[in-house]
Amino acid sequence: MSNYQDVIKELIKFRDERDWQQFHDSKNLALAISIEAAELNELFLWKKESQSDDVNIDKLKEELADVLSFSFLLAEKHHLDIFQIVLDKIKKNDEKYPVSKAKGTARKYDEL
Template sequence: MDKYKIVIEELLKFRNERDWEQFHDSKNLALAISIEAAELNELFLWKKDSESENINIEKIKEELADILSYSFLLAEKHNLNVFDIVLDKIKLNAEKYPVEKAKGTAKKYNEL
């Protein structure tokens, strides 16, 4: 069994053992992702650029795990494979940001 399926099964098992599925509608999962992303951002708040690379990696892992867990649950709820949707988005972005125009710049696609 691949690791992705194992992670999904473990998330669902954890959730179901606690009867939390009732709280995991799409809106609440999306809100949870946003809140956990804010908690990740908080680790970097008021840090200088040079300090931002020295954040406690364990705290980064915890917040990323929360973000990914809720993201996986939302994807699973809508029968989406996260790897497929990420690969699709990379293809879309490759069209928006062709290497010859986007290389070395942080400009948005409509500014290139």
């Protein structure tokens, strides 16, 4: 099992060996995340909810890896600690969605 820094190093090595850093500005990385997320969504397109867990696991892994890779590169570009920003978001969501109001409901925070 690799740690986050090992993954980042491998992503940067792969990118730099191909001289792709020139294309990895924030806008293009954000667009790449969106495009890869759309490809991830495509795996579930036209499936009934009951079929959604029967996704091709190899394709799921590939598309998820693409989304995560571009996300990691965008975070690295801006010197963001991915674990810290996720923890910060959890804390923010905890304040928006207190258990006493949000448990068992999918309503948005301004509808609680």
